[in-house]
Amino acid sequence: MATVSLTVNGKAVTANVDPRTLLVQLLRENLRLTGTHVGCDTSQCGACVVHLDGKAVKSCTTLALSVDGATVTTIEGLAVNGVLHPMQEAFREHHGLQCGYCTPGMIMAAVDMVSRRGHSLDEATIRDDLDGNICRCTGYHNIVKAIAAGAEAMGKAATPTRKAAE
Amino acid sequence: MYAFTYHRPATARQAAGLLAKKEDAKLLAGGHTLLPTMKQRLASPTHLVDLGGCADLRGIERKGRNVVIGAMTTHAEVADSAVVREAIPSLAYLASHIGDPHVRHRGTIGGSVANNDPAADYPAALMALGATIVTNKRKLTAEEFFTGLYETALEEGEIVVRISFPLVSKAGYAKFRNPASRYALVGVFVAKRGSEVSVAVTGAGEGGVFRWPEAEAALKARFAAKSLDGIKHTAKGINADMHADAEYRAHLIGVMAREAVARATGK
Ligand SMILES: Cc1cc2nc3c(=O)[nH]c(=O)nc-3n(C[C@H](O)[C@H](O)[C@H](O)COP(=O)(O)OP(=O)(O)OC[C@H]3O[C@@H](n4cnc5c(N)ncnc54)[C@H](O)[C@@H]3O)c2cc1C
Numbered sequence: 001m002a003t004v005s006l007t008v009n010g011k012a013v014t015a016n017v018d019p020r021t022l023l024v025q026l027l028r029e030n031l032r033l034t035g036t037h038v039g040c041d042t043s044q045c046g047a048c049v050v051h052l053d054g055k056a057v058k059s060c061t062t063l064a065l066s067v068d069g070a071t072v073t074t075i076e077g078l079a080v081n082g083v084l085h086p087m088q089e090a091f092r093e094h095h096g097l098q099c100g101y102c103t104p105g106m107i108m109a110a111v112d113m114v115s116r117r118g119h120s121l122d123e124a125t126i127r128d129d130l131d132g133n134i135c136r137c138t139g140y141h142n143i144v145k146a147i148a149a150g151a152e153a154m155g156k157a158a159t160p161t162r163k164a165a166e
Numbered sequence: 167m168y169a170f171t172y173h174r175p176a177t178a179r180q181a182a183g184l185l186a187k188k189e190d191a192k193l194l195a196g197g198h199t200l201l202p203t204m205k206q207r208l209a210s211p212t213h214l215v216d217l218g219g220c221a222d223l224r225g226i227e228r229k230g231r232n233v234v235i236g237a238m239t240t241h242a243e244v245a246d247s248a249v250v251r252e253a254i255p256s257l258a259y260l261a262s263h264i265g266d267p268h269v270r271h272r273g274t275i276g277g278s279v280a281n282n283d284p285a286a287d288y289p290a291a292l293m294a295l296g297a298t299i300v301t302n303k304r305k306l307t308a309e310e311f312f313t314g315l316y317e318t319a320l321e322e323g324e325i326v327v328r329i330s331f332p333l334v335s336k337a338g339y340a341k342f343r344n345p346a347s348r349y350a351l352v353g354v355f356v357a358k359r360g361s362e363v364s365v366a367v368t369g370a371g372e373g374g375v376f377r378w379p380e381a382e383a384a385l386k387a388r389f390a391a392k393s394l395d396g397i398k399h400t401a402k403g404i405n406a407d408m409h410a411d412a413e414y415r416a417h418l419i420g421v422m423a424r425e426a427v428a429r430a431t432g433k
């Protein structure tokens with residue numbers, strides 16, 4: 001066993017883990033943050049995407065011990081005082097989901113996309129940048145619409161993008 | 167995954183010390199090849215030496231007529247680097263087309279070249295640009311470094327420290343992506359330095375990345391996509407799998423080479 005300390009959704013946490021523990025296991029099993037999903041466990045689907053020091057990563061392909069000292073944001077960390085993050089709100093509004101399994105990863109990828117590419121995202125950019133996120137239900141159409149709208153809404157929201165993402 | 171002991175050295179020198187001392191130790195970089203392999207139990211190191219804490223292995227620098235990239239620099243950092251975009255834009259382009267955004271945030275140039283996947287992008291760039299691989303022990307040319315399928319000249323305990331890319335006058339990369347994995351079904355990197363031209367092909371060779379002398383000769387006469395008209399790569403020695411047979415891949419080599427030259431010449 002080894003100790004890992006990090007900041008998750010603004011809170012300092014410390015856990016004692018087997019070195020084999022993946023970041024997604026630390027989040028789900030130790031911290032009970034089950035919003036982050038495991039779809040494939042083979043690095044393909046993006047259901048497990050979280051932000052590591054502000055950047056989207058696949059938490060099924062990251063060791064918990066590797067992120068010692070880092071800052072992690074999960075889907076649970078986006079809403080503020082019960083008010084949905086503009087990107088979450090856009091997914092609700094535009095019905096960017098069906099079963100919802102891919103949704104946490106989609107939304108974390110979408111917020112990362114906005115911090116890399118800004119608030120005005122065209123369809124081609126969004127589809128290209130969703131390379132690492134697979135959805136078995138929607139056919140992507142409403143996800144793309146939701147991301148475009150969410151990106152714009154994030155621009156209008158008072159909080160700067162990075163701040164909201166972290 | 168089988169159990170291992172985890173180490174997180176702060177410098178490349180400490181990492182080398184651990185590799186030398188510990189039986190059956192393996193380096194961990196971005197983990198985007200190694201961790202999936204360990205999950206499948208195809209790799210089972212006793213000690214894992216994480217290079218993530220080695221600040222001396224990170225960073226991008228322009229040094230005279232070279233761009234020097236630390237082994238732990240991520241694909242996203244190379245893609246977004248103002249230095250790389252200005253000096254070797256084709257290399258930034260290549261990095262920006264590896265996998266997906268999340269993979270690019272973790273995967274590293276050192277891990278990619280050390281792994282030498284026959285469908286990986288970077289080996290083509292290193293080969294065509296005439297890069298030098300600097301390890302903790304020596305310097306190797308790309309030609310010396312990439313020795314075969316998933317094989318490199320790296321010896322036990324040897325660490326890729328940085329990669330040095332000399333500037334070229336023109337360069338371009340084109341890849342036909344496997345639509346599922348985003349790896350190269352075929353990728354071709356062309357580079358022109360003075361009167362020298364090199365054409366390196368990834369994704370296609372049974373033995374990994376290779377150069378294409380016929381195309382180099384034709385482009386040396388005149389550096390234009392048209393020079394490659396009528397030049398075909400043989401299907402002999404070319405990979406065949408469920409994604410594409412050898413004939414199709416051989417055909418794609420020509421198509422990607424012409425596209426890479428068109429990009430290099432801005433046409
Ligand atoms: C979904 C997905 C899509 C991908 N698509 C592409 C693609 O389109 N094109 C592409 O080229 N790649 C692709 N990759 C691979 C990706 O680029 C990997 O990041 C890369 O191949 C390995 O780099 P890493 O830093 O993750 O290394 P790791 O997985 O940590 O290590 C790989 C190997 O290299 C060794 N190693 C690592 N660093 C060093 C060093 N400094 N010195 C010596 N040995 C070292 C390790 O011991 C290990 O054996 C993809 C990966 C995934 C998961």
Ligand code: FES
Pocket residue numbers: 037038039040041042043044045046047048049058059060061
């Ligand atoms: S669960 Fe991590 S990519 Fe699918």
Ligand code: FES
Pocket residue numbers: 096097098099100101102103134135136137138
């Ligand atoms: S909504 Fe079901 S997988 Fe995307």
